[in-house]
Amino acid sequence: MKILVAIKRVVDYNVKIRVRADGSGVETAGVKMSMNPFDEIAVEQAVRLKEASLASDVIAVSIGPAQVLETLRSALAMGADRGVHIPCDSPPEPLIVAKLLAAVVTREMPDLVLLGKQAIDDDANQTGQMLAQLLGWAQGAFASKLTVQNKTAEVTREIDGGLETLRLNLPAIITADLRLNEPRYATLPNIMKAKKKPIDTLSIEDLGVDARPRLHVLKVEEPSTRTAGLIVPDVATLVAKLKTEAKVI
Numbered sequence: 118m119k120i121l122v123a124i125k126r127v128v129d130y131n132v133k134i135r136v137r138a139d140g141s142g143v144e145t146a147g148v149k150m151s152m153n154p155f156d157e158i159a160v161e162q163a164v165r166l167k168e169a170s171l172a173s174d175v176i177a178v179s180i181g182p183a184q185v186l187e188t189l190r191s192a193l194a195m196g197a198d199r200g201v202h203i204p205c206d207s208p209p210e211p212l213i214v215a216k217l218l219a220a221v222v223t224r225e226m227p228d229l230v231l232l233g234k235q236a237i238d239d240d241a242n243q244t245g246q247m248l249a250q251l252l253g254w255a256q257g258a259f260a261s262k263l264t265v266q267n268k269t270a271e272v273t274r275e276i277d278g279g280l281e282t283l284r285l286n287l288p289a290i291i292t293a294d295l296r297l298n299e300p301r302y303a304t305l306p307n308i309m310k311a312k313k314k315p316i317d318t319l320s321i322e323d324l325g326v327d328a329r330p331r332l333h334v335l336k337v338e339e340p341s342t343r344t345a346g347l348i349v350p351d352v353a354t355l356v357a358k359l360k361t362e363a364k365v366i
């Protein structure tokens with residue numbers, strides 16, 4: 118079984134996000150970048166399936182500027198076999214990502230595509246679902262448990278009010294939620310080995326995708342700062358303040 122894993126380079130989750138002074142987006146210059154945390158979980162899952170002899174080949178794909186090669190090397194150090202880089206000045210919007218991934222799927226013919234449930238920079242939570250629709254494949258989004266057997270995958274999904282278990286016929290698209298697994302740290306020998314693993318480059322033209330953006334960001338703003346709360350000594354003061362000071366926003 119062949120598994121494709123889509124990974125995005127995003128601002129590291131520990132970094133305090135700053136909005137660019139001109140409001141055109143989030144500041145990324147001089148900021149620590151890392152693999153999207155949900156994508157690390159997706160890579161971990163693919164590698165575990167390989168270690169359990171359920172997968173033969175794990176391919177990591179990333180779309181973005183040359184720096185995403187570093188992110189692809191991290192996936193290779195975790196255990197992916199090879200990488201595919203699709204160069205693009207800045208990571209494109211979800212529909213374009215889904216179209217590019219669909220074109221890679223047509224070339225590679227994987228049995229399973231694993232993605233993160235969402236990228237923590239734009240929080241779009243769209244790419245996996247769009248990819249499933251473009252390919253006409255089964256999808257299991259927000260997976261917190263995955264078992265693969267013969268030509269089926271059983272996915273437990275975190276939904277409002279509980280868990281849902283689906284059985285999907287492969288090939289399928291699965292997006293990883295937080296509780297699916299705990300990703301490993303790459304060991305030094307594996308980081309060294311990853312340097313020798315192949316990374317192919319496929320251009321957007323090679324894949325025949327119209328990558329012109331359809332979304333236009335008008336403005337990005339910091340959330341307004343919250344004013345400090347107040348501790349009142351007793352219920353009577355609380356009620357008095359609610360009567361005289363509280364406002365409906």
Ligand code: AMP
Pocket residue numbers: 123124125126153155156178179180181208209211214231232233234235236237239240241242243244245
């Ligand atoms: P999103 O729909 O933007 O929240 O992203 C959901 C998932 O799609 C991510 O967790 C990644 O697995 C994948 N993805 C999004 N953007 C990219 C990209 N530029 N390159 C590779 N995979 C991506």
